[in-house]
Amino acid sequence: MAVEGERRRPQLLRGVLDLCLLAIMAEEPTYGYELTKRLRDRGLSMVGGGSIYPLLGRLERGGLVETTRVAGEGGPPRKYYSPSAEGRRALAGGVAEWRATRDAVDALLGPVEVEVS
Amino acid sequence: MDEFLDACRREWRRLGVPDPVAAEMAAELDADLDQAREEGIAAEEILGDGIFDPVGFAASWAAERGVVPGSPPPRRTGRRWLPLAALAGFAVVTLVGVALAVLAFHGASVVAVAHAASPGLPGRALHGFTRHVGPPAPGLRPFAVTLLLVGLAGMAATAVLWVRSRSPRLL
Numbered sequence: 384m385a386v387e388g389e390r391r392r393p394q395l396l397r398g399v400l401d402l403c404l405l406a407i408m409a410e411e412p413t414y415g416y417e418l419t420k421r422l423r424d425r426g427l428s429m430v431g432g433g434s435i436y437p438l439l440g441r442l443e444r445g446g447l448v449e450t451t452r453v454a455g456e457g458g459p460p461r462k463y464y465s466p467s468a469e470g471r472r473a474l475a476g477g478v479a480e481w482r483a484t485r486d487a488v489d490a491l492l493g494p495v496e497v498e499v500s
Numbered sequence: 501m502d503e504f505l506d507a508c509r510r511e512w513r514r515l516g517v518p519d520p521v522a523a524e525m526a527a528e529l530d531a532d533l534d535q536a537r538e539e540g541i542a543a544e545e546i547l548g549d550g551i552f553d554p555v556g557f558a559a560s561w562a563a564e565r566g567v568v569p570g571s572p573p574p575r576r577t578g579r580r581w582l583p584l585a586a587l588a589g590f591a592v593v594t595l596v597g598v599a600l601a602v603l604a605f606h607g608a609s610v611v612a613v614a615h616a617a618s619p620g621l622p623g624r625a626l627h628g629f630t631r632h633v634g635p636p637a638p639g640l641r642p643f644a645v646t647l648l649l650v651g652l653a654g655m656a657a658t659a660v661l662w663v664r665s666r667s668p669r670l671l
Contacts, residue, residue, distance in 0.1 A: 434561075437560045458534070
């Protein structure tokens with residue numbers, strides 16, 4: 384059962400990881416490493432043992448993010464991501480879906496109290 | 501990490517990712533990994549399981565980003581015949597081993613071969629499978645047995661590797 388639990392969390396995260404990335408970018412334009420750090424700071428470090436780069440690529444291909452190259456302070460230029468207008472609409476829609484799903488699951492699982500011997 | 505980046509670059513080149521795009525992806529990754537190293541963050545935090553599979557990581561990123569021209573076949577597809585070819589090769593080796601063993605042990609009949617390999621095997625059922633064509637050739641026996649063992653072991657190993665390679669992997 385412990386293994387089941389360990390597998391479920393990454394699966395749950397995977398379904399909303401794009402929304403999480405868009406939400407962080409919506410706060411301010413961010414680059415890849417910073418996105419990973421902010422996810423981790425919010426307790427979402429284990430994104431299914433995967434990496435965010437392919438997902439960033441998918442968001443970019445779908446036109447949900449805009450990118451800009453910004454010269455680094457003494458370092459190489461960084462690629463900053465921010466949600467496009469379409470990305471913001473997708474975020475708004477996704478958040479509404481998430482809330483509806485969360486409420487429905489909460490209504491079902493919230494009252495559950497199981498005694499485990 | 502230089503090796504990881506080099507492997508990614510090679511894969512992007514193989515996939516036909518345009519050079520400027522590949523260079524941009526490599527630069528992005530390089531800068532992020534540099535910063536992680538400076539801050540004492542393990543590369544696994546950035547790359548996840550991808551750190552163990554740079555080729556898969558690079559291919560996945562390029563595909564998701566839509567910068568792979570056309571749909572080149574996955575690297576494995578071109579070698580899908582390899583296990584089957586190996587299996588067939590080892591089967592041929594085994595058959596040659598059997599033929600030589602029959603020749604080498606002839607005179608005692610093929611049942612002796614079976615008994616030599618597995619003394620507990622019931623022999624009567626195997627009678628009649630061979631006919632005498634000449635005197636036994638004891639000099640051939642080590643060679644025949646070696647071929648048999650190599651063939652059988654090769655078939656078993658190939659089958660195991662093939663089954664493992666077809667098992668699904670987590671992303």
